[in-house]
Amino acid sequence: MNEKVADHRLSLNQITTENWNLKEAAAGCAEQGIEWIGIWRHKVHEIGLKEAKQTIKNYNLKVSSLCRGGMFPAATDLIRQERIDDNKRAIEEAAELGAEVLVLVCGSSPDKDLQTSRRWVQEGIEAIVPFAEDHGVKLGIEPLHPMYAADRSVIVTLGEANEMQRAIASKQVGVIVDVFHVWWDPLLYKHIEDARGSILGFHVSDWKVPIHDLFKARSFMGEGIIDIPRIRKAVDHQGYDGPIEVEIMNQSIWDLPGEETLQKMKASYRSHV
Amino acid sequence: MNEKVADHRLSLNQITTENWNLKEAAAGCAEQGIEWIGIWRHKVHEIGLKEAKQTIKNYNLKVSSLCRGGMFPAATDLIRQERIDDNKRAIEEAAELGAEVLVLVCGSSPDKDLQTSRRWVQEGIEAIVPFAEDHGVKLGIEPLHPMYAADRSVIVTLGEANEMQRAIASKQVGVIVDVFHVWWDPLLYKHIEDARGSILGFHVSDWKVPIHDLFKARSFMGEGIIDIPRIRKAVDHQGYDGPIEVEIMNQSIWDLPGEETLQKMKASYRSHV
Numbered sequence: 212m213n214e215k216v217a218d219h220r221l222s223l224n225q226i227t228t229e230n231w232n233l234k235e236a237a238a239g240c241a242e243q244g245i246e247w248i249g250i251w252r253h254k255v256h257e258i259g260l261k262e263a264k265q266t267i268k269n270y271n272l273k274v275s276s277l278c279r280g281g282m283f284p285a286a287t288d289l290i291r292q293e294r295i296d297d298n299k300r301a302i303e304e305a306a307e308l309g310a311e312v313l314v315l316v317c318g319s320s321p322d323k324d325l326q327t328s329r330r331w332v333q334e335g336i337e338a339i340v341p342f343a344e345d346h347g348v349k350l351g352i353e354p355l356h357p358m359y360a361a362d363r364s365v366i367v368t369l370g371e372a373n374e375m376q377r378a379i380a381s382k383q384v385g386v387i388v389d390v391f392h393v394w395w396d397p398l399l400y401k402h403i404e405d406a407r408g409s410i411l412g413f414h415v416s417d418w419k420v421p422i423h424d425l426f427k428a429r430s431f432m433g434e435g436i437i438d439i440p441r442i443r444k445a446v447d448h449q450g451y452d453g454p455i456e457v458e459i460m461n462q463s464i465w466d467l468p469g470e471e472t473l474q475k476m477k478a479s480y481r482s483h484v
Numbered sequence: 485m486n487e488k489v490a491d492h493r494l495s496l497n498q499i500t501t502e503n504w505n506l507k508e509a510a511a512g513c514a515e516q517g518i519e520w521i522g523i524w525r526h527k528v529h530e531i532g533l534k535e536a537k538q539t540i541k542n543y544n545l546k547v548s549s550l551c552r553g554g555m556f557p558a559a560t561d562l563i564r565q566e567r568i569d570d571n572k573r574a575i576e577e578a579a580e581l582g583a584e585v586l587v588l589v590c591g592s593s594p595d596k597d598l599q600t601s602r603r604w605v606q607e608g609i610e611a612i613v614p615f616a617e618d619h620g621v622k623l624g625i626e627p628l629h630p631m632y633a634a635d636r637s638v639i640v641t642l643g644e645a646n647e648m649q650r651a652i653a654s655k656q657v658g659v660i661v662d663v664f665h666v667w668w669d670p671l672l673y674k675h676i677e678d679a680r681g682s683i684l685g686f687h688v689s690d691w692k693v694p695i696h697d698l699f700k701a702r703s704f705m706g707e708g709i710i711d712i713p714r715i716r717k718a719v720d721h722q723g724y725d726g727p728i729e730v731e732i733m734n735q736s737i738w739d740l741p742g743e744e745t746l747q748k749m750k751a752s753y754r755s756h757v
Binding site (some may be wrong): 371 | 708
């Protein structure tokens, strides 16, 4: 467990520079000495997988994750199968890009039955595990904040993600800890202990009071109320020493020049992670 | 456990008709045959406690709760003491109005330390328990949705409320179950079982996707994704047979004529609770 977070762990999650395409983001990282990038699929599809791969290689970057797979619950068998097929394509892309992990935003219920949706999530992950194994891609279950339970993820606590990880019982599957999603949980530090050995990623941003927009609600680290260093040290303490993605959806940050965003991100990371 | 919810349990939580003063709300309830009302302190203060009490008596209503006490965490000892004093005034008002329970919205942290805030909440409640006993007023710990953890309540799950209730270990203290705050929790039904014997109130509204405003986000029952009957039956099953408050903060409902709101509320209650 390090008191101070190491520069070499910093990763740009690409949504933080939503105004940039993948080439701009990769060039920006190289320029700023950022070794890692977390890539979003829509940015890959803009330029094609081959060119995306070449871009990452050209700038000598490591890919911390591909965002995102998941979205397993759906109203019909047919749509659920389509989602599983799409997850397989995401796994292929992650393998091709050399991503450490495919982040799973698990999805939510088309109706009122959370229990069924949770079962569909587990069945969906189980359905893609062999494919992920074959491609050497890890699958990271990311619990989202409960305010997204109705439309983005029925997996809402790290405890629930841990339980699902254990139920699936595959070394290919782990969990992602994102401080924005989990900071409020009275059982957080217990859940982090329980996640020992299966933490596949750590994401940071901050919760600035008041938040106005549910989706684009995040801030630079240090601007909000999350005790990020405490959570980071707890995660480190369980043996996680991989990349730390800065993942910030925020329109006013998207409106900044990308270079400025990266500079602020680095400063915020060094002081508040 | 009743399959169908009884009309006589319906209570108007006054925030649902924020456009009405207490006299209008009381008259509206009497007109519509609603036996219970949940009163907000700012509405009492508008007309004074004496007149508020007389109003309730005139319309022959029962008071399901007074909203709200709590807000225990604060940056200084002095402010925390002022909050405790204010809770005592709330207890006096609740006793005077014949309210079954004072609802505690526990408050949140002035800084980043959730643990300290949680301790302040417990100490705050313990400080007012003897006063509540003397006045025959129950105190209901209401867990709020985690999206309010930074600014309204560090008590964010029914499990956490149960634990605090047990730690305080006074028959004067119980918990409030509000479907809007707790529906997302994978452990909800376990927490409801654990709350047996200490449920002091049950509040309903709905979560309509997408929600845009964090505070005024609620809808009539049946318009959203919460499985309200399932939660209501689980709460009933633990022996709660008291009033059911409809508590909806929503600007477009506040803009309706109060009579129309009450009619819609009754219909929504009968069909979706």
